[in-house]
Amino acid sequence: MNRLAHELRALALDHIELATLETRLSVRTLLQMAVIAIITAIVLVSAWLALVGSAALGLIAIGLSPAIAMLLLAAANLLLALAGWLRIRYVSQWLGWPATQRALKSASGAERE
Numbered sequence: 311m312n313r314l315a316h317e318l319r320a321l322a323l324d325h326i327e328l329a330t331l332e333t334r335l336s337v338r339t340l341l342q343m344a345v346i347a348i349i350t351a352i353v354l355v356s357a358w359l360a361l362v363g364s365a366a367l368g369l370i371a372i373g374l375s376p377a378i379a380m381l382l383l384a385a386a387n388l389l390l391a392l393a394g395w396l397r398i399r400y401v402s403q404w405l406g407w408p409a410t411q412r413a414l415k416s417a418s419g420a421e422r423e
Contacts, residue, residue, distance in 0.1 A: 350394035357387035
């Protein structure tokens with residue numbers, strides 16, 4: 311009986327340690343996502359400014375070459391925004407404490423048997 315209590319205590323401590331580690335990872339991931347979101351917002355604003363600038367140049371100059379250059383810059387900025395969005399989607403997978411959930415499910419499944 312004493313051994314069972316010791317093993318249950320050890321299992322509980324393992325679960326707490328796992329939850330602590332995943333919480334730490336989640337905080338780091340959220341901070342990374344926030345930084346990426348801010349950078350992505352800046353990129354989107356610069357793309358908007360480039361689009362407006364290219365429209366102005368197109369209307370003023372109708373010489374097409376300055377406007378095409380501005381449109382290419384806008385497209386490059388939009389690609390950077392897409393890369394930031396994809397990175398946020400990728401790192402968000404660590405926010406659900408997946409290892410803790412698996413450990414708790416396997417522990418509760420073993421108790422039922």
